[in-house]
Amino acid sequence: MNRIKVQSVIITDNKVDISYIAEGKCREYLNFDEATFWIEYSIPIKNIPVSIAVIPFCANVLPLVWLLDATLEVPELDFAFYNSIEEFKKGYIKMYPTLDFAGKVQVGHLVNHNYDIQDQSAVFFSGGVDAFSTLIAHIEESPILLTLWGADVKHEDIGGWKMVSNHIVNTALEWDLETCFIKTNFRKIVLETALDQLVKKAGYGYWYGFQHGIGIISHAAPIAFTRKIRMVYLASSYTKGGQIACASSPTIDNFFRISSCQVRNDQSDWTRQDKIINICNYVKEKGKHVQLRVCWESEGGGNCCHCEKCYRTIFGILAEGENPLEYGFSYTYNDFQNICKDIRTKLIFNDVYIELWKNIQDRFIANKYLLKDKSEIDWIYSYNFEHINRTFYKSTIILLHKIHHFMSHVKAQLWRK
DSSP, X not given: OOEEEEEEEEEOSSEEEEEEEEEGGGXXXXXXXXXXXXXXXXXXXXXXOHHHHTHHHHHHHHHHHHHTTOEEEEXXXXXXXHHHHHHHHHHHHHHOTXXXXXXXXXXXXXXXXXXXXXXXEEEEOOSSHHHHHHHHHTGGGOOEEEEEESSSSOTTOHHHHHHHHHHHHHHHHHHTOOEEEEEEOTTTSBOHHHHHHHTGGGTSOHIIIIIHHHHHHGGGHXXXXXXXXXXXXXXXXXXXXOOOOOSSOHHHHTTOEETTEEEEEETTTSOXXXXXXXXXXXXXXXXXXXXXXXXXXXTTSSOXXXXXXXXXXXXXXXXXTXXXXXXXOOOOHHHHXXXXXXXXXTOOOOHHHHHHHHHHHHHHHHTTTTSOOOGGGGGGGTOOGGGTTOSHHHHHHHHHHHHHHHHHHHHHHHHHO
């Protein structure tokens, strides 16, 4: 039998431990070095029922169950969540028409946990542009800030997590909000490298393309039930008009249900630059202190100021007439000269990056006569981002990557023979 079966769910004061077994193809994609699926919360969740506690595990293995046409067996499950599964599954089917999403969920006992909602919401908050813009949009609701340790910061990176958690705590103090830190091994229970191969023809890796949307959202289930939360917001991680497939999408997230709690993929109709405008305007109007944390490259939890995403955010802020040094970025004048050089001569941009930079360029042009004199960025007003990869250096790197990919494919074919 091709299945994943929940064997036990143990709930303590602030932790959920779920043990499970897998049979058939499912065993090839689960990491049994992790004996259980576990989540630790910084606030008590001991009174939650098993049918709520099991939601995060279910959500994190559902894409795997669908792709392998497997069965997920659960002793009991929240009725609202169970009914929402087929609805958010439709988002995956529409997003990936070349893949089959089959499989089924067998539940021993469905439980209706509807509650009288309170005037309380929650926001998944990482400290990036998307998260801050969503927080600003819903600040009047005084949302709880939910932050995961184990998503982009590994458990081994103690220093990085300390910087991240301090950043979140300082933000909460600045904005008079409550925090909830969630430590989880949800990315460790699956074998991402193997799963990347399984979904290779989709063109996206398993984490970004299949797991991270509902995988993250599901961690809110115990908090939503405990606090009788009305709405959970997950900031949209893709931009208006974008064609990229992403596991976090309104077509998926907005159909996710946790008892009486709804979920919203927030500001999906905004561009990234729209969000930067929103943040900068709020800072100017309210005098709030915003320190952005956007970097994927830094292991220390800060901004490296050497990667494309840091560069993109720095320039997005500059385009609005604001100083990136006041928004969590640290660089010197000479560093900035090198940043400009890297963008034009070294960094390779994919189609998504090109569109994002064109949006930034449009704002530079729109604000040209409002910005302070910055002769070192005059080039951006007329730069053709469609041709950004056509330098000798970039063309050579792209060619070498293509040759490497071709040779790897040839070796794989010869190995199969």
